[in-house]
Amino acid sequence: MSxxxxxxxxxxxxxGLARVLGTPVENLVRLSxxxxxxxxxxxxxxxxxxxxxxxxxxxxxxGVEANVLRAAHAAGVRVPELxxxxxxxxxxxSSFMVLSHVDGETIARKILRDDTFAxxxxxxxxxxxxxxxxxxxxxxxxxxxxPATDQVAQYRTTLDDLNASLDQAHPTFELxxxxxxxxxxxxxxxxxxxxxxxxxxxMVGPDGLRAVLDWELAHVGDPMEDLGWLCVRAxxxxxxxxxAGVGTYDQLASAYERESGLSIDLDVVRWWEVLGTLKWxxxxxxxxxxxxxxxxxxxxxxxxxxxxxxxxYDLFLALDGRWQGLGxx
Amino acid sequence: MSELHxxxxxxxxxxxxxxxxxxxxxxxxxxxxxxxxxxxxNVLAMVERELELGADQRATHAxxxxxxxxxxDHELARAIREGRLDDRLGEVVAAVHASVVEKLKVAxxxxxxxx
Numbered sequence: 001m002s003x004x005x006x007x008x009x010x011x012x013x014x015x016g017l018a019r020v021l022g023t024p025v026e027n028l029v030r031l032s033x034x035x036x037x038x039x040x041x042x043x044x045x046x047x048x049x050x051x052x053x054x055x056x057x058x059x060x061x062x063g064v065e066a067n068v069l070r071a072a073h074a075a076g077v078r079v080p081e082l083x084x085x086x087x088x089x090x091x092x093x094s095s096f097m098v099l100s101h102v103d104g105e106t107i108a109r110k111i112l113r114d115d116t117f118a119x120x121x122x123x124x125x126x127x128x129x130x131x132x133x134x135x136x137x138x139x140x141x142x143x144x145x146x147p148a149t150d151q152v153a154q155y156r157t158t159l160d161d162l163n164a165s166l167d168q169a170h171p172t173f174e175l176x177x178x179x180x181x182x183x184x185x186x187x188x189x190x191x192x193x194x195x196x197x198x199x200x201x202x203m204v205g206p207d208g209l210r211a212v213l214d215w216e217l218a219h220v221g222d223p224m225e226d227l228g229w230l231c232v233r234a235x236x237x238x239x240x241x242x243x244a245g246v247g248t249y250d251q252l253a254s255a256y257e258r259e260s261g262l263s264i265d266l267d268v269v270r271w272w273e274v275l276g277t278l279k280w281x282x283x284x285x286x287x288x289x290x291x292x293x294x295x296x297x298x299x300x301x302x303x304x305x306x307x308x309x310x311x312x313y314d315l316f317l318a319l320d321g322r323w324q325g326l327g328x329x
Numbered sequence: 330m331s332e333l334h335x336x337x338x339x340x341x342x343x344x345x346x347x348x349x350x351x352x353x354x355x356x357x358x359x360x361x362x363x364x365x366x367x368x369x370x371n372v373l374a375m376v377e378r379e380l381e382l383g384a385d386q387r388a389t390h391a392x393x394x395x396x397x398x399x400x401x402d403h404e405l406a407r408a409i410r411e412g413r414l415d416d417r418l419g420e421v422v423a424a425v426h427a428s429v430v431e432k433l434k435v436a437x438x439x440x441x442x443x444x
Contacts, residue, residue: 163406169401169402169403169405169406169407170402170406171402171405171406171409171421171425171428172425172429173406174406174409174410175409175422175425177410178409178410238443299365299368299369299372300365300368302372303368303371303372303375306375306432306435306436306437307436307437309429309432309433309436309437310433310440312429312432313429313430313433313440316426316429323418323419323422326415
């Protein structure tokens with residue numbers, strides 16, 4: 001495969017897809033490639049479809065994500081329809097999913113600024129809250145293989161490993177961990193959590209939310225994690241509105257309460273927002289470490305290391321006036 | 330201070346490369362290469378700021394750490410984690426905040442005004 005030209009690799013992929021779907025495949029085009037997976041667009045049987053697959057050699061399985069998509073679809077969450085999925089021993093050669101194409105925009109800055117989305121911006125906080133309420137109503141035990149790791153413990157370990165390999169120390173992150181541990185919310189209800197619910201990972205049309213995408217970080221946890229992540233400053237993309245750059249905390253809470261019938265404690269949402277801000281700072285460290293450790297040499301990844309202090313600054317903003325939990329006047 | 334090296338200074342050399350990227354490369358590229366040019370311009374501007382502010386910032390940072398009785402950020406991070414500075418947490422929060430503001434002045438000064 002490695003010595004195949006891009007054209008013949010694409011032909012081989014088209015042939016594999018045709019065998020999986022039992023119908024000829026046309027217009028196969030590579031859309032994007034993240035670090036671990038590729039997205040392709042194509043048409044078959046008169047429909048526009050999307051292929052997502054792990055990079056060849058990446059052993060990770062999309063099976064759990066496929067299970068999550070099926071459950072979300074069944075619960076009435078707007079998601080792309082899953083038409084096929086399989087493992088590395090399929091004709092696709094790596095773990096994959098075939099999904100229906102959904103029209104719309106994922107680029108946050110366009111959604112937040114273009115006139116096309118003026119109407120969408122008015123309804124989006126309500127649409128996002130309703131989608132969350134609905135996906136949180138799914139019984140997580142009905143989905144096979146869903147991970148259930150403690151987020152604080154997981155990111156504590158990740159930060160320790162990164163600090164060791166990069167010879168770094170972050171007093172701000174240590175303060176944030178102390179605050180998180182001292183103010184951890186009472187054990188809440190456990191649900192399916194999307195894990196990366198924000199602009200960029202949802203398809204938006206001029207009329208509002210069209211589909212919830214990118215379920216690869218789905219897990220079992222406190223549903224308020226998704227609400228807090230949606231409020232992290234990085235996901236406002238420069239907008240003044242705290243919730244996804246389109247709404248207020250009160251709008252988020254009331255729309256979620258209306259849809260779910262459950263009441264929300266915004267202090268718990270803010271706790272998850274603090275953890276989310278810390279997580280994004282750690283993720284910036286992961287990206288710069290992949291450059292520094294030579295996994296992917298890139299000045300773009302290198303520069304992200306200097307964005308860690310943006311997250312530190314955001315942590316001070318988020319915790320301003322709330323250090324009492326640590327005994328600080 | 331007497332300099333071994335001739336002009337241009339390191340800062341002036343970086344400035345010259347950044348200006349070339351802005352003037353010639355940005356305008357003659359599109360898409361991915363243009364985006365990566367923009368990233369490169371930002372990186373060089375950051376290095377220019379660090380060359381300008383870095384020495385003073387290092388001195389004030391060292392003084393802040395000395396006030397807290399720690400040698401470096403590693404020791405401060407450990408002390409926070411182990412609760413050894415809990416009786417001075419107000420001072421610690423203020424000092425760490427001040428350091429973050431200094432880092433951001435170099436990394437992305439526009440961030441203070443953005444939301």
